[in-house]
Amino acid sequence: MTDFTTTKTLFHLPEGMTYLDGNSLGPLPLSATDRMAEVMQGEWGEMLITGWNKAGWIHQPSRLGDRIGRLIGAEPGHVVVGDTLSIKVYQALAAALALSPDRRVVLSDTGNFPTDLYMARGLLDTLGQGHTLQLVDPEQVAASLSDEVAVLMLTDVDFCTGRRHDMRALTEKAHELGIITIWDLAHSAGADAIDVTGCGTDFAVGCTYKYLNGGPGAPAFIYVAPRHADNALPALSGWLGHAAPFAFDLDYRAGQGIERMRVGTPPVLQMAALDAALDVWDGVAMADVRARAVELSEMLIAGVSEQCPDLQLASPRDPAQRGSHVSFRHPEGYAVIQALIARGVIGDFRTPDILRFGITPLFLDETDIARAVTILEEIMQDRVWDRDEYKVRQLVT
Ligand SMILES: *Cc1c(COP(=O)(O)O)cnc(C)c1O
Numbered sequence: 001m002t003d004f005t006t007t008k009t010l011f012h013l014p015e016g017m018t019y020l021d022g023n024s025l026g027p028l029p030l031s032a033t034d035r036m037a038e039v040m041q042g043e044w045g046e047m048l049i050t051g052w053n054k055a056g057w058i059h060q061p062s063r064l065g066d067r068i069g070r071l072i073g074a075e076p077g078h079v080v081v082g083d084t085l086s087i088k089v090y091q092a093l094a095a096a097l098a099l100s101p102d103r104r105v106v107l108s109d110t111g112n113f114p115t116d117l118y119m120a121r122g123l124l125d126t127l128g129q130g131h132t133l134q135l136v137d138p139e140q141v142a143a144s145l146s147d148e149v150a151v152l153m154l155t156d157v158d159f160c161t162g163r164r165h166d167m168r169a170l171t172e173k174a175h176e177l178g179i180i181t182i183w184d185l186a187h188s189a190g191a192d193a194i195d196v197t198g199c200g201t202d203f204a205v206g207c208t209y210k211y212l213n214g215g216p217g218a219p220a221f222i223y224v225a226p227r228h229a230d231n232a233l234p235a236l237s238g239w240l241g242h243a244a245p246f247a248f249d250l251d252y253r254a255g256q257g258i259e260r261m262r263v264g265t266p267p268v269l270q271m272a273a274l275d276a277a278l279d280v281w282d283g284v285a286m287a288d289v290r291a292r293a294v295e296l297s298e299m300l301i302a303g304v305s306e307q308c309p310d311l312q313l314a315s316p317r318d319p320a321q322r323g324s325h326v327s328f329r330h331p332e333g334y335a336v337i338q339a340l341i342a343r344g345v346i347g348d349f350r351t352p353d354i355l356r357f358g359i360t361p362l363f364l365d366e367t368d369i370a371r372a373v374t375i376l377e378e379i380m381q382d383r384v385w386d387r388d389e390y391k392v393r394q395l396v397t
Helices: 004-009 030-054 057-072 085-098 114-127 138-144 168-174 257-263 266-285 288-309 332-341 368-381
Strands: 079-081 104-108 132-136 147-157 178-183 203-205 220-224 325-329 348-350 354-358
Touching: 004 266, 030 057, 030 147, 030 203, 030 257, 030 266, 057 079, 057 220, 057 257, 085 114, 085 147, 085 178, 085 220, 104 114, 104 138, 114 132, 114 147, 132 138, 132 168, 138 168, 138 266, 138 354, 147 168, 168 178, 168 332, 288 325, 332 348, 332 354, 354 368
Parallel strands: 104 132, 104 147, 147 178, 178 203
Antiparallel strands: 079 220, 203 220, 325 354, 348 354
């Protein structure tokens, strides 16, 4: 059994703050500060350029990839870290389309995160081969699969409502029709017991600054199924994905396996923070995290429905249909969240009316949930949110 009392002590959680936003940006792992200092002084400072070999910076992307791979059910050697998630979505889609040259439809849903769709549109426009991006309601995905679809590109958990797809069933159905699948695990990696190998997905991507706690701007990851690893087209064919970067060949030759999904120089300092963040996961079983997240989510939903009747649940009521955040609707949702933040309970707002709360068992327990519900009740009962100061919109909500 995972010891969640211990994992909580491994994070810096500001005094007086109840942090329900680990689904957007995980908190600082205590060991990350020292690790960053060591890498800055001992490696960058002392080793300078020799750090690429001596400190192994050059292998960091695949080493960290394997650490993440364990958490999403990937076999070693099939995940690599780098760039941002938007970039990794682009690469995965380009590679997937190249595996299906005779079809012209990319299927996704209206619950996808906009950047995934923007990147897809940008890629399809650049290709100029007449591909279309077809968007359907999440409930219509299964019925919309056909032998015209080249790629099914979905985000497992809806960033707004927390609605979760059945990754296994959809992948299986897609494969029966010869469709390549890409799963975005942005809200699943570090939140749920994902099994990319068992589900048989072709590609998966995700980010590390949400549930994995890698810090603001921490790099993304990409998984390529072993069967595609040596023939997937990298699309963004940068020198560090080349078979021999230091041969400085004028022609591009893709590297072996997952290495080809690397692009350029990796962010060594940010990877040091991510490495420290991944230490926390060493003693953690994903099934325990998921079970505990369901317990705490149920407690939040029960508390809010009893004590804050003006808030309407926006997430599925059935935990099996839900990821690891819980959302509610209120017409003044933005102001409610600002009032909460002012009282040390951190959630966030998604337009037009969604209040979002991330349930992250590594550092949250019943006391946190109870405190959040009590403060939310005060804000709703006394209409504390109805003050001008809480209605001023900031850029990041
Ligand atoms: C958070 C998130 C992103 C963010 O992409 P970046 O390039 O890292 O900014 C993309 N897709 C999904 C589904 C997300 O949840």
